[in-house]
Amino acid sequence: MMVSFFDQFASPSYLGIPLIAIAIALPWVLYPTPPARWINNRLITIQGWFINRFTNQLMLPLNVGGHKWALLLASLMIFLITINMLGLLPYTFTPTTQLSLNMGFAVPLWLATVIIGMRNQPTVALGHLLPEGTPIPLIPVLIIIETISLFIRPLALGVRLTANLTAGHLLIQLIATAVFVLLPMMPTVAILTAAVLFLLTLLEVAVAMIQAYVFVLLLSLYLQENV
Amino acid sequence: MTYKFLIPIIVVPVVQRKLGDVRLNELCVWLGQGLFLKNHNTWYYRKYIDVRRGGIGRISMLLTGYCVLCYIWNYPHLKKERWRKYH
Numbered sequence: 426m427m428v429s430f431f432d433q434f435a436s437p438s439y440l441g442i443p444l445i446a447i448a449i450a451l452p453w454v455l456y457p458t459p460p461a462r463w464i465n466n467r468l469i470t471i472q473g474w475f476i477n478r479f480t481n482q483l484m485l486p487l488n489v490g491g492h493k494w495a496l497l498l499a500s501l502m503i504f505l506i507t508i509n510m511l512g513l514l515p516y517t518f519t520p521t522t523q524l525s526l527n528m529g530f531a532v533p534l535w536l537a538t539v540i541i542g543m544r545n546q547p548t549v550a551l552g553h554l555l556p557e558g559t560p561i562p563l564i565p566v567l568i569i570i571e572t573i574s575l576f577i578r579p580l581a582l583g584v585r586l587t588a589n590l591t592a593g594h595l596l597i598q599l600i601a602t603a604v605f606v607l608l609p610m611m612p613t614v615a616i617l618t619a620a621v622l623f624l625l626t627l628l629e630v631a632v633a634m635i636q637a638y639v640f641v642l643l644l645s646l647y648l649q650e651n652v
Numbered sequence: 653m654t655y656k657f658l659i660p661i662i663v664v665p666v667v668q669r670k671l672g673d674v675r676l677n678e679l680c681v682w683l684g685q686g687l688f689l690k691n692h693n694t695w696y697y698r699k700y701i702d703v704r705r706g707g708i709g710r711i712s713m714l715l716t717g718y719c720v721l722c723y724i725w726n727y728p729h730l731k732k733e734r735w736r737k738y739h
Binding site: 432435437439444447448451454455466468511514515516517518 | 706711714715718719721722723724725726728729
């Protein structure tokens with residue numbers, strides 16, 4: 426039987442080579458680079474159109490200083506979406522289930538937004554620690570609360586992505602095991618559970634995309650405050 | 653009335669044929685002159701004119717190969733998840 430349901434998240438390594446290296450490099454292979462042509466083929470045109478639309482949407486609330494982050498945020502989004510979607514294939518390894526990777530994305534990028542804010546406009550950046558219109562007796566408490574919320578942001582960003590993906594994969598594995606066990610005993614119940622599994626897989630596809638989007642969107646919001 | 657015997661035979665010079673169309677006694681001629689008469693524009697034709705059409709087969713092969721690779725990578729661990737030790 427299953428040794429443990431969490432073993433699927435252990436970083437696999439074969440003959441000393443970790444699989445995470447291949448899993449992280451794979452998204453690069455899947456997106457063709459636009460060649461130096463005036464008009465490309467349909468696939469590359471569609472790809473460019475999507476990326477342009479997305480970056481346009483993302484950069485709407487940001488002022489011009491934030492537009493320097495367009496390349497970083499767009500490529501981060503594509504990377505996370507591809508990794509999450511590839512993790513839904515059988516037997517594959519999802520690097521974003523590793524907290525180390527997500528914190529590795531979240532902490533430096535959040536810290537960058539904070540440092541940019543503190544360097545360029547320290548008054549405004551510190552002013553975000555106190556929302557407008559707070560009653561005077563509440564001010565000391567609220568500053569402490571806002572500081573804590575500021576420092577918890579990278580943790581929340583990283584853990585949100587990790588937890589959502591891990592929970593999704595775990596649910597899929599549990600329900601699949603249930604279907605497999607029930608099949609000889611109660612086929613009808615097994616078929617119903619299989620329907621639940623199908624719906625869950627669709628949900629996971631959506632979650633994979635949404636979580637990547639939320640990550641990048643929140644980063645852009647933090648940037649908007651600070652830039 | 654059939655015209656089968658009137659099919660014209662198109663003669664192509666030996667050097668310009670592909671290897672599959674060369675007869676055995678013409679092989680030496682083909683090798684000798686074919687090595688010197690290289691078409692210098694082949695890269696241009698190959699890059700811009702003889703372009704392959706992409707399809708769903710290519711990426712599905714890539715993803716299937718990736719799944720197989722991950723299975724092989726994880727096999728020492730998956731071995732422990734059998735329901736029976738001996739099959």
